Amino acid sequence: MDQIPILKIGDCLLVSIQVDMHDRLALQLQDDLTNKIVTSRARGVMIDISALEIVDSFIGRMLNNIAAMSKVLDAVTVVVGMRPAVAITLVELGLALTGVRTALNVDKGLELIRHLIDDEQDPDDRREE
Amino acid sequence: MNARLLAISIEQETDIILARQRTRSIAALLGFDSQDQTRITTAVSEIVRNALEYGRGGRIEYGIDGVEPLQALTISVEDQGPGIADPEAVLAGRHQSTTGMGVGIIGARRLMDRFELHSKRGTGTKVTMAKVLPRRSQPVTPAGLKRLVAGIDVQEMADPVAEVRRQNREMLTQLDQLTQRQGELNEVNRELQDTNRGVVALYAELEERADHLRRADQLKSRFLSNMSHEFRTPLNSILSLSRLLLSHSDGTLLPEQHKQVQFIRKSAENLMELVNDLLDLAKVEAGKTVVNPRDFVVEDLFSALRGMLRPLLIGDSVLLLFEDATDVPPMNGDEGKVSQILRNFVSNALKFTERGEVRVWAQYDRDADTVTFKVRDTGIGIAAEDHGRIWEEFSQVEHALQRRVKGTGLGLPLSRRLAELLRGSVAVDSEPGQGSVFSLTLPRRFDPMAAERDTREIWALDAARLPVLIVENNPADSFSLERALSRSRYQPIAVRSIAEAEAALEQLSPAAVILDVLLDGEESWPLLLKLRQSDKWGRLPVIVVSTSEEEGKAYGFGADAVFSKPIDPAVLVRALDEHTGVNSVTRVLVIDDEEISRYLVRQLLPRGAFDIREAATAIAGLESAQAEPPDVILLDLNMAPMDGFELLDRLAATPGPPAIVVTSVSIDDRLRERLSRASSVVSKYDLTTDTLVNAIRQAMDGEATRVS
Numbered sequence: 001m002d003q004i005p006i007l008k009i010g011d012c013l014l015v016s017i018q019v020d021m022h023d024r025l026a027l028q029l030q031d032d033l034t035n036k037i038v039t040s041r042a043r044g045v046m047i048d049i050s051a052l053e054i055v056d057s058f059i060g061r062m063l064n065n066i067a068a069m070s071k072v073l074d075a076v077t078v079v080v081g082m083r084p085a086v087a088i089t090l091v092e093l094g095l096a097l098t099g100v101r102t103a104l105n106v107d108k109g110l111e112l113i114r115h116l117i118d119d120e121q122d123p124d125d126r127r128e129e
Numbered sequence: 130m131n132a133r134l135l136a137i138s139i140e141q142e143t144d145i146i147l148a149r150q151r152t153r154s155i156a157a158l159l160g161f162d163s164q165d166q167t168r169i170t171t172a173v174s175e176i177v178r179n180a181l182e183y184g185r186g187g188r189i190e191y192g193i194d195g196v197e198p199l200q201a202l203t204i205s206v207e208d209q210g211p212g213i214a215d216p217e218a219v220l221a222g223r224h225q226s227t228t229g230m231g232v233g234i235i236g237a238r239r240l241m242d243r244f245e246l247h248s249k250r251g252t253g254t255k256v257t258m259a260k261v262l263p264r265r266s267q268p269v270t271p272a273g274l275k276r277l278v279a280g281i282d283v284q285e286m287a288d289p290v291a292e293v294r295r296q297n298r299e300m301l302t303q304l305d306q307l308t309q310r311q312g313e314l315n316e317v318n319r320e321l322q323d324t325n326r327g328v329v330a331l332y333a334e335l336e337e338r339a340d341h342l343r344r345a346d347q348l349k350s351r352f353l354s355n356m357s358h359e360f361r362t363p364l365n366s367i368l369s370l371s372r373l374l375l376s377h378s379d380g381t382l383l384p385e386q387h388k389q390v391q392f393i394r395k396s397a398e399n400l401m402e403l404v405n406d407l408l409d410l411a412k413v414e415a416g417k418t419v420v421n422p423r424d425f426v427v428e429d430l431f432s433a434l435r436g437m438l439r440p441l442l443i444g445d446s447v448l449l450l451f452e453d454a455t456d457v458p459p460m461n462g463d464e465g466k467v468s469q470i471l472r473n474f475v476s477n478a479l480k481f482t483e484r485g486e487v488r489v490w491a492q493y494d495r496d497a498d499t500v501t502f503k504v505r506d507t508g509i510g511i512a513a514e515d516h517g518r519i520w521e522e523f524s525q526v527e528h529a530l531q532r533r534v535k536g537t538g539l540g541l542p543l544s545r546r547l548a549e550l551l552r553g554s555v556a557v558d559s560e561p562g563q564g565s566v567f568s569l570t571l572p573r574r575f576d577p578m579a580a581e582r583d584t585r586e587i588w589a590l591d592a593a594r595l596p597v598l599i600v601e602n603n604p605a606d607s608f609s610l611e612r613a614l615s616r617s618r619y620q621p622i623a624v625r626s627i628a629e630a631e632a633a634l635e636q637l638s639p640a641a642v643i644l645d646v647l648l649d650g651e652e653s654w655p656l657l658l659k660l661r662q663s664d665k666w667g668r669l670p671v672i673v674v675s676t677s678e679e680e681g682k683a684y685g686f687g688a689d690a691v692f693s694k695p696i697d698p699a700v701l702v703r704a705l706d707e708h709t710g711v712n713s714v715t716r717v718l719v720i721d722d723e724e725i726s727r728y729l730v731r732q733l734l735p736r737g738a739f740d741i742r743e744a745a746t747a748i749a750g751l752e753s754a755q756a757e758p759p760d761v762i763l764l765d766l767n768m769a770p771m772d773g774f775e776l777l778d779r780l781a782a783t784p785g786p787p788a789i790v791v792t793s794v795s796i797d798d799r800l801r802e803r804l805s806r807a808s809s810v811v812s813k814y815d816l817t818t819d820t821l822v823n824a825i826r827q828a829m830d831g832e833a834t835r836v837s
Contacts, residue, residue, distance in 0.1 A: 020149060022142045023178070054149065054167050056174040057233050085167040093171060093236035 004029050006036050012113055013037065013075075014106075016048040026062040033066055037073045044113035045070050048106060050081030060095040067100045076116040078102065080109035132274050134191040135281055138298065139181055139206075147294075148177045148189050151281070152204070155191055158280050159202055160263050169202070169260055172237035176206045176256050179233055184208025184254055193269050194259070200269055201242065201259040208255075213248040220246060351608060353411035360404045367397040406539035410546060419602075419625070420550060422575040425464040427454040427491045427500065434468060434489070438475050447482050449475070452490035460500055462575040466547045467502075470555070473540040474504040474567045482508035485564070498573045499553075505566045511559040519557065520545045544569075551575060594620035595640035597705065600630045600656070601674070602648045606694060610643060610674075613698030617738045619705055627656045634666065640709045641670040643701075644688075646679060654686055661687035670708035672701070702738060715825060716740045720750030720776065721765035721791070726813065730763060730791070733818045739825075747771035751779055759786055761825050763811075766792040774803055781806045787828035791816070 004025065007014040013036055015029065033045065047063065049055065055063075067077040080103045082090075090097065101116070103109035134155060137148055152173040156166040173189070180187040187208030195201050213219060219234050234256075238244035243259035262269070269277065371394035374382065382390065431451040442449055471489065478487040485507025492501045511519060519541050541555075548555045552572055559565035597619040601607040611621040622637060624630045626648060633639070642660070644653050657673070660666040673688040674696065683691040689708045692701070706714065717739050721727050727743045734741060742759060744750035747768050754762060762780065766773035773790060780788055787808040794800070796810055804810055808828040811820055 020146045022146050024142055053153065054171045054174060056171045056178070057236060058174075058178060083167075085164040088164060089167045089171045089240065092168065092239050093175075094232040094239065095236070 004032070006032060008036075008040050008042065009110075011040075011042050011117075012044040012046060012110065013040065013042045014046050014048065016051070018051045020053070021059060023058055026059060030062055030066055030069070034069050034073065037070055037075050043075050043117045045075055045077045046106065046109045046113060047077065047079045048081045048109075049079060049086070050083065050105075052086060053083070055082070055086050055090055055095075057093065057095055060090065060093075060097060064097060064099050071099070076101065076113055078109045078112050078116075080104065080106055131194045132192055132269075132271075134193065134274070134278060136188060136190045138186070138188050139177055139208075140186045142181065143294075145174060145177050145181060149174050151191070154281060155277075156202065156260075158277055159269070161202075161260070162263065165260065165263070168240040169204070172240040172258060173204060173206075175233040175237040176204075176258070180206050180208040180210070180254070180256075183213075184210025187253070193262075193274065195261075199261060201261045203243075203257060203259040205255060205257040207253065209253045212250045212252055212254055213246075216246050216248045216254075350411050351604070353407060361401070361408075364397055364401050364404060368394065368401065371397065403539070406543060410539055410543050420463045420466070420575065422462055423464060424459055424461050426459050427457040430454075430464060430468060430471075431489065431491075434471055434475070437468075437472065438479075441476055441479050446484040447479060448486040449479070450486055450488045452488065454491045457491045457493045457500060458573065460571070460573050462551055462571060466551055467569070467571065470544040470547050470569050471502055471504065473544045474502075474569070477540055478504050478506035478508060478565070478567070482506040482564070493573070499570050500573050502569045502571075503566055504568075505564060507564040510561040510563045510565055511557065512561050516557055516559070520555070594618055595709065596620050596622050596637050598630060598633055598637065598639040598642045599623045600625075600627070600642065600648070600653060601645040602626065603645070606645065606674075610696070610701075613696065613701050614705075617702045617705075617735075619702070627651060627653060630656060639669070641672065641705055643672045643674060646673060646675040646683070654682075657683075657686045657688065670705070672704055672708070698735075714738060714740050715761060715829065716742070716759040717825065718742045718744065718750060718754055718759040718762045718786075719764075720744045720747060720762060720768075722746060722768045723765065726765065726791070729816060730821065733816065733821050734825075735818065735822075747773070747776040751776065754780065754785060761786050761828050762788040763791050763821075763825075764788055766790060766794050777804070777806045789824050789828055 004015060004017060004019070004021075007016075013033065015033065017029075019025075021029075036042065037045065045066065047066065049063075052059070063077075063079055067079075070077045078101045079097075082102060101112060103112045135151060137144065137151060139145070139148065149170050152170045153166050156169045161169065177189060180189075185208070187206060187210075189204065189206045192203045192205075193200055194203050220238070234246065237256075237258065241258040242261050243257075245257045246254070247257075248254035371390050373379070374390045375387065375394065431454055435449070435451050438449060475487060475489060487504065487506045489502070489504050492503070493499075494501065521542060545555050548569055548571070552575065554570050556568045556570070557565060558568070595618055597614060599607055599610050599621050601610060601623060602625045607623045607625075611623055614621040619640070622633060622639065624633050630642075630653075634642075644657060646653055657671060660669060660671060670689045671687070672690045672692065673683040673686075674692050674694060675683050680691045680693075690704045692704070703714075715738060717730075717734065719727050719730050719741060721730075721743075722745055724745070727745075731741050731743070742753060742757075744753050747764075748771055750762070750764065751771075753759075762785075764773050764776055768776070771779075773792070777788060777790075788806070790804055790807045790810045791813060792810065793813040795812075796804070801810075809824050811824050
């Protein structure tokens, strides 16, 4: 059984999707990730989709779900490395990914997560964002 | 150009990935840029997921359609699912998805250039979408298409797991086809078997028909031979009486009367001749003619014939010549029959020859060891189309001369039969006006074994009856013996000689033998002695038919019973019963208040096989049945004071013999129900020996099966 590895960097979890995901794998990732957030007390989740050639509505929904769940578990989610073609297609497809924060690459993503975690500590700032 | 590129079946989740990969590679091969590749792949991913999720799997097909420069990649996804209730609503975006983000179909439509959705409740869904090929890419030609497909294959090979899966799937498809093929084969096989059964049934039917024909033919011959015997006696009387009248020993006849009696006599003679020929023919056909082979010399045969045939010559216009036959080696055969055939040929030749000669000669063929006799005349000849017909009974060729000369039309057919009996053949060579040559070819030595083999009968055994071997050479006696047994439980098997009897014994294992002491040229004592001395047949009942003087001798040889002719059928059957230990007399109780009906039944049932008791009332019948139970009861319905229905009920109260209703009342369904206790119902209007005997047999057979 394929499994997508989840790496821990500090209080951040890093998931790099390197394979063409089928739906069950996506659902499993969702489960694994939420569990890992709880056990590792992580504050941020970064999902690297630079290897994904397509993101269809199912994967989109999965990304949205992960973001929503980690938020409930007090963690922020950033999706990084989306290819331009995928981005265009997502928009054309009508998927907004409204609950998901994105960053261009892993560096920028880590930066964003730091920033977000810091912000979280001040709830008022969060509202302004 | 419309062409199919590839088809993938979608059965499980990983197939979505496969479809995505294929889509991407096809799109790349067709020259779509990376953005469009992503678009197309995303659309496919959406639609294929729908097919898997809602339609429980389906099929995706890639193709090219349209003409350049407006060619398009078409992708159609089909599933066998429950379908979409309201496709319009989905396309209009009014549908709320419970699983995806509700954008799958609409989004996919946005990503493609053409998008069609066909769906109905219960018939599955078909989505066809297309993307126009990019302008800068090469138009797809048939050759290009080939390369394209090959390219896809190569890529497929690159993924071993996918390849294995693909091959597995192919194998499954082939297995499926094989199973289907197997089913078809089974179907065809079953059909063939049915046909075969039909053919076998037909064959059996044909066999049965042939058997019927054979029996009918045998009956005909037997009838002819018996009837001819009967004809001869009165004819002989007419001949003798007319001869007496013509001799004037009881007073003179007037000249006119003398002439009339002469006519009577002439007619009787003609009739006699006809009857004799008929008898000969029938004898041969019935296989009753016995060949008596002896050594003889052709030259002697010719001189005898010469003497016999000279009286047939009238005037000097026709000469009868026998050629020298001293170089023909001595023959072995039935000289009398050869002579009879040649006499027929010669008298025939003389009849149709007005002037010229009739020449007779013989030739020996050393290689075939046969002798050919030829009779050539200079007569009217026979047209080729009639050559076959002259050998048939009663056929005569139309000719002026034919009408004048008298004949029975039996001479040549008889000759042919006799020749066959002697293992030889006859032939004719003739042309109208050119005369005829009749020839008879015979083996120089008559082989009795060959004749024996060929004339041996195939006996058809009746499983329900016991075979009884009748050894009797006289056809009339044999016939009357067979008749005597015809309605009994015994099946008569008639043979004419000891040799045949021995063959039949081995073949049939008869229940008894009826043996005539005097056979043709042999006495049957040796057979009796042989039977008594053998282990196998030592206890076989043998009934000897003999003259009273030899009764003691017969018992001395071990006969079980001795009778002299004529034999009473009932006595014969009783003797057979006694010695075979089979009780074949059926005891019948007839209960009917009408004396005429009882009389009829009594007359119709053959005496030997049935022992009949009668009762005039139902009560008397009941008493009789209880006092001494019969094998079967025949009863009337209309009786007083107790009628047949009540009688049936009373009889059924205790286990007893089967009852057959014999009535003049017409039976409707209501009555039939009341008569369910009876084994069968026979109408008095349909009262024949056959119907009665059959009803009784059936009733008793039914009884036997019920008891066992």
